[in-house]
Amino acid sequence: MSFSRKMAWRNYLVEGFLILASLLIILPLLIMLFGSFMTSAEVLKFSLRLPEKWNFSNYTTVFREGGLGRAFLNGMLITGVSSVLNIFTSSAASFILVRRETKWSNFLYMFFFMGLIAPMSTITTIRVVQWMGFYGSITSVILIYASLNTAFSVFLYSGFIRSIPKALDEVAFLEGANTFDVFFRIVTPLIVPVNATVAIMVFMSVWNDITIPLYFLTDSSDWTMPLSVYNFYGKYSRDWNLIFADLVLTSLPVLILYIFCQKYIVSGLTAGAVKG
Amino acid sequence: MNVSKRLYSYYLIWPALLIYSIFFVLPALIGLFYSFTDWRLDREAIKFIGWDNFERIFTDRTLLLAMKNTTIFAIVTVLGKNLLGIALAVGLNMKLKSKNLLRAIFYSPSILSVLVISIVFTPMLRSDGTINRIFEAVGLPSLSQAWLTNPALVIWTVAFVSIWQHTGFQMAIYLAGLQSISKEYYEAATIDGAGSWRSFRSITIPLLLPAININLMLTLIGGLKVFSEVFVLTGGGPGNASQVVGTIILRSFGEGSWGLGTAVNTLLFAAVTIIAIPLLIFMRRKEVSE
Numbered sequence: 030m031s032f033s034r035k036m037a038w039r040n041y042l043v044e045g046f047l048i049l050a051s052l053l054i055i056l057p058l059l060i061m062l063f064g065s066f067m068t069s070a071e072v073l074k075f076s077l078r079l080p081e082k083w084n085f086s087n088y089t090t091v092f093r094e095g096g097l098g099r100a101f102l103n104g105m106l107i108t109g110v111s112s113v114l115n116i117f118t119s120s121a122a123s124f125i126l127v128r129r130e131t132k133w134s135n136f137l138y139m140f141f142f143m144g145l146i147a148p149m150s151t152i153t154t155i156r157v158v159q160w161m162g163f164y165g166s167i168t169s170v171i172l173i174y175a176s177l178n179t180a181f182s183v184f185l186y187s188g189f190i191r192s193i194p195k196a197l198d199e200v201a202f203l204e205g206a207n208t209f210d211v212f213f214r215i216v217t218p219l220i221v222p223v224n225a226t227v228a229i230m231v232f233m234s235v236w237n238d239i240t241i242p243l244y245f246l247t248d249s250s251d252w253t254m255p256l257s258v259y260n261f262y263g264k265y266s267r268d269w270n271l272i273f274a275d276l277v278l279t280s281l282p283v284l285i286l287y288i289f290c291q292k293y294i295v296s297g298l299t300a301g302a303v304k305g
Numbered sequence: 306m307n308v309s310k311r312l313y314s315y316y317l318i319w320p321a322l323l324i325y326s327i328f329f330v331l332p333a334l335i336g337l338f339y340s341f342t343d344w345r346l347d348r349e350a351i352k353f354i355g356w357d358n359f360e361r362i363f364t365d366r367t368l369l370l371a372m373k374n375t376t377i378f379a380i381v382t383v384l385g386k387n388l389l390g391i392a393l394a395v396g397l398n399m400k401l402k403s404k405n406l407l408r409a410i411f412y413s414p415s416i417l418s419v420l421v422i423s424i425v426f427t428p429m430l431r432s433d434g435t436i437n438r439i440f441e442a443v444g445l446p447s448l449s450q451a452w453l454t455n456p457a458l459v460i461w462t463v464a465f466v467s468i469w470q471h472t473g474f475q476m477a478i479y480l481a482g483l484q485s486i487s488k489e490y491y492e493a494a495t496i497d498g499a500g501s502w503r504s505f506r507s508i509t510i511p512l513l514l515p516a517i518n519i520n521l522m523l524t525l526i527g528g529l530k531v532f533s534e535v536f537v538l539t540g541g542g543p544g545n546a547s548q549v550v551g552t553i554i555l556r557s558f559g560e561g562s563w564g565l566g567t568a569v570n571t572l573l574f575a576a577v578t579i580i581a582i583p584l585l586i587f588m589r590r591k592e593v594s595e
Contacts, residue, residue, distance in 0.1 A: 122317060
């Protein structure tokens with residue numbers, strides 16, 4: 030009895046402390062959210078309170094002035110295509126890497142794994158893209174994102190595919206299927222949860238990134254939302270209400286994705302990081 | 306063996322291998338070559354200049370400062386994100402009423418763009434900003450600082466913002482790790498008379514090693530590659546006080562001194578590999594074999 034009471038007290042203490050700590054996380058985010066509805070004079074105190082009047086017009090102003098419609102579509106195109114490309118190429122490669130247990134496939138696995146560690150060589154990547162003749166294009170950015178995420182995706186897929194019994198493929202092979210059939214008819218349906226995890230992880234990292242567009246998208250009409258926001262932040266440095274509205278808008282897509290796909294993020298972290 | 310080779314044909318690897326090799330590996334290899342040249346945007350001819358770029362990196366004060374800052378940032382964020390991440394995970398793994406909500410709150414900043422968080426913190430970190438006003442309001446005005454304009458402090462401030470944003474991600478990995486530890490170990494330890502600190506040290510930490518391993522790697526590599534936080538919060542300033550390797554590369558790119566920029570990148574590559582690979586091997590060995 031006294032032991033369980035002691036445990037209960039300890040839990041209350043921990044809970045109270047964690048709630049206090051969580052305020053440190055919530056408050057800056059609320060300052061941004063409430064500030065995005067204020068007037069530009071009202072927001073300048075940067076303290077936490079509700080706006081006197083909720084100015085939804087900030088959002089329409091930002092959308093118009095910041096060219097966010099175009100940036101949203103660019104971001105969706107870049108993020109969508111690079112995620113899909115990455116899912117197809119990485120899962121197919123991982124399937125073969127895991128199933129062929131040869132020295133060569135182990136070497137290739139390490140070759141991909143190095144990509145998790147090594148930093149990207151931005152300047153020479155520009156050179157390569159220039160040689161190929163499409164520097165500054167959205168296509169180049171899509172291919173670069175697909176390549177940057179290959180290492181992480183192969184790592185996640187390999188861990189998962191290893192847990193699928195090889196006997197399933199062997200039965201199919203006996204029935205006369207080829208590699209292609211086995212991969213698309215048997216393995217692909219089984220790895221749908223990992224596809225979701227990879228899609229979400231790639232989507233979040235690509236959507237939020239400013240580095241690649243900064244170096245590779247030379248024409249501002251191709252910019253993604255965060256880079257447009259950065260540009261807007263430089264131009265409208267006095268109107269913090271508009272800047273905050275801009276930040277909220279660029280965060281919305283990942284926020285919505287997170288709310289609907291939480292379980293895939295957690296299962297992905299468990300499968301890839303903890304068991305892998 | 307032969308059967309398996311024939312059945313699992315290599316062509317399914319090719320798309321991934323091509324994209325990855327052309328846009329990631331090839332630039333790295335080319336970079337190795339260009340590091341030893343005086344490659345400039347405005348010059349046609351490229352001359353091989355041996356170790357000159359690297360000598361310059363180790364004698365130029367700004368470049369040295371950038372490497373020092375990158376190291377400070379990496380160490381501070383590795384410690385901060387992992388110690389706080391474990392603490393949060395252990396707390397939120399207990400039977401608390403609000404644990405699901407609290408987990409979501411702590412995780413939430415890490416799904417947002419570094420750009421968003423950095424801009425939100427900019428006005429709060431000013432001399433007349435929210436953080437200093439809070440210190441004054443609670444009667445601790447001596448704690449208020451010029452967070453982003455004091456050269457001695459600025460890299461620590463940037464590291465703080467990064468810890469604030471990403472600790473929740475580390476927490477999530479630690480939570481997943483904690484949940485894979487069977488409760489029976491703790492029950493047995495309690496029966497043997499072990500206190501909670503003893504259980505934590507002898508059960509939690511060893512069984513959490515895979516998660517610790519992956520988190521140390523992620524935070525260390527991420528820390529050495531830092532760019533966006535510095536770019537948005539300070540642009541490398543005041544002066545050059547918060548330059549890191551990532552911002553130096555952007556600067557060399559902008560100035561057209563591409564040879565020097567690739568040399569800095571090669572050095573970063575070498576540093577990450579030299580630190581990360583032995584750490585990876587060491588940590589793998591320490592993990593409890595299942």
